[in-house]
Amino acid sequence: MKAYFLFILLLSFTISTSQKINQEIKTEKGLQFLVGPINLDGLQSEPYKNWFTPSYLNYTVDKLLTKMMKKSLGEYKVKLFLGTWCGDSKRETPRILKILHEAKFPMKNLEIIALDRRKGFYKKSPGGEEKGLNIIKVPTLIFLKNGKEVNRIVESPIASLEEDMLAILSGETYIPNYSSK
Incomplete structure (x- = not known):
């Protein structure tokens, strides 16, 4: 009985301290958007779907280029920062995710973070996942290898x-939009 009680207590603590997936904000003005860690379920729910x-x-993936990146892509972790309220994110996010799917990218290596749009919270997430990553535009797609950023695609390709x-994965010189390099 004591072990059962400890298990329930630990489970309750874990659930209460873990960050919610697909957290939604609804403002007084009727704006609705996701914040923090999200997944495909969040993007495929109303009104985002x-x-x-x-x-x-409707996006047609370049299968030749996707096939060329398939092998090396699995060596990376990818972070995608977006705003479900942002036109550029609405355009690029479905394309990015379809390319990753087509390339058979291990989705466990993908972290999707939705950023806030409210004044005082602009381009921030509840868990602070964007801190220290210089997220100035969304979407921002960051490629990491061995825990270090290799490069990123910012706002649009x-x-x-x-x-x-493919240029990033091949180690070619690539300078993203809005680069400080």
Whole structure:
């Protein structure tokens, strides 16, 4: 009985201290957006699926370039920072996720963080996942290898998502939009 009580206590503590997935904010003005860690379920729920699903389904992935990046992509962890309120994120996020899916990227290596849009919280997440990462525009797609940032795509690709991703994964010189390099 004592062990059972300790288990329940530990489980309660873990649940109460873990960050909520697909946390939604609804403002007094009727604005609705996700914040913090999210997953595909969040993007495929109302009202987000109204922009996510058609864009995902209608995007034609460059299969040749995706095939070329498939092997090396598995060596990376990827962080995607976006705003479900942002036009650029609404355009690029479904494309990015479809490319990763087509490349058979291990989704356990993908972290998707939705950022706030409210004054005082602008481009921040409840858990502070963006801290120290210089997120100035969304979406920002960060490629990490062995825990260190290799490069990123900021707001929109230079050539195409597939070409930019392949350049990063191949170690080519790649300077993203809004780079401080």
